[in-house]
Amino acid sequence: MRKLIQTINPDKKYQNYLTKWESYIKGVTHYSKRVDVAKEKWASRRQTKTLKHVCLKLEEMCSGNRRCCYCEDSVADEVEHIKPKSLFPELTFTWSNYLYACGSCNINKNNKYALFIAGVLTSIISSTVPPNPGHDVFINPRQDDPMSFLDLDLGQTIEDGTFWYLPKHGLSPRGIDYQRADYTINTLGLNRDFLVEGRRNAALDFKARLYEYRQEKPNLSPQKLAQFQQDFQQHTYPSVWAHMKAQHQSIPVLNNFFQQFPEIHSW
Ligand SMILES: [Zn+2]
Known part of the structure; x- marks a missing residue:
């Protein structure tokens, strides 16, 4: 997301x-x-x-x-x-x-929805009166940046990642942002088996494309370069690539690519 x-x-x-x-x-x-x-x-x-x-x-x-x-x-x-x-x-x-x-x-x-009412996560159940005023719990991708709340577990090498979404590392479990992340992951079922598998395949595909890019870079035509860039930017799983970019420094194989080819930061 x-x-x-x-x-x-x-x-x-x-x-x-x-x-x-x-x-x-x-x-x-x-x-x-x-x-x-x-x-x-x-x-x-x-x-x-x-x-x-x-x-x-x-x-x-x-x-x-x-x-x-x-x-x-x-x-x-x-x-x-x-x-x-x-x-x-x-x-x-x-x-x-x-x-x-x-x-x-x-x-x-x-129809699941929850609000923080007086600081407490409160499930809103259909009733005959409007919900009490409160702050949204669900992460709204039209206005919130899910990357600020969620981490994707890519492991140390990509191959060993679980590809689960988790509340962002460092958030306090009692804090509002952690609860928002947890609620959103569970409400949407973002860690369903086939989604986890899809994200794994996407990450492996991105990684394979980076190896391909390294190999072809010395003789790359402007058209082929544009094609590489487009493949990354129009991929089905843009958030997997976004998390790979965000976490590259802690994953040695990715860090090498980002140091060698800084242009991929903007892909
Ligand atoms: Zn869906």
């Missing part, structure tokens, strides 16, 4: 529809009625040109071939409400509350 590009927005015409629909839902006074109206309007507007346009714009934030913005593995085909519409109905048509996710991540997250 990585922070998503913030400069992508719907075209004005469609944003105007979203704003209008958002205002309509905010205008429903009673909370439980607001939840019902939001669900009904969402169901009836999913096939509109506006929501189809939203999907195209969300697709621009995805890595690889439209991969899920949470797991980076499976195809993204569902508009995910980061703050669930069943708890925050007024955000049902809010652009900044959307990302493109796969069905598995969407099912895992479902």
Whole structure:
């Protein structure tokens, strides 16, 4: 999971529809009625040109071939409400509350949401009254940088990594950032077996490409150089490469590559 590009927005015409629909839902006074109206309007507007346009714009934030913005593995085909519409109905048509996710991540997250209320992690359960004010626990990749909260275990050589996401080294288990990391990993199931395996394969692929780059560098044409760079930047698992870059100094084999070829820092 990585922070998503913030400069992508719907075209004005469609944003105007979203704003209008958002205002309509905010205008429903009673909370439980607001939840019902939001669900009904969402169901009836999913096939509109506006929501189809939203999907195209969300697709621009995805890595690889439209991969899920949470797991980076499976195809993204569902508009995910980061703050669930069943708890925050007024955000049902809010652009900044959307990302493109796969069905598995969407099912895992479902309506789960938690807030720090008076400093205590509190699960928010659907009720007839709006949630009490609090700070979000779930790491929101539209606004937070997951790299600030999560470490990816790459081991000492890549081959010996577990490829599990863990709360970032050094965070105190009682601290808010550690709890946010832990909650997000568990809520999305980021350490599911096939995701771990996918991240391992990606890291080994990045490493093999670095060896290939070293071998070919002396005779590399500008086109081939651009191809190498593009392969890294458009890979399905951008966060694996981001963690390899962030941790290269503690992994000797990677450190050698980064010292020898400083240009790869910007890949
Ligand atoms: Zn996913």
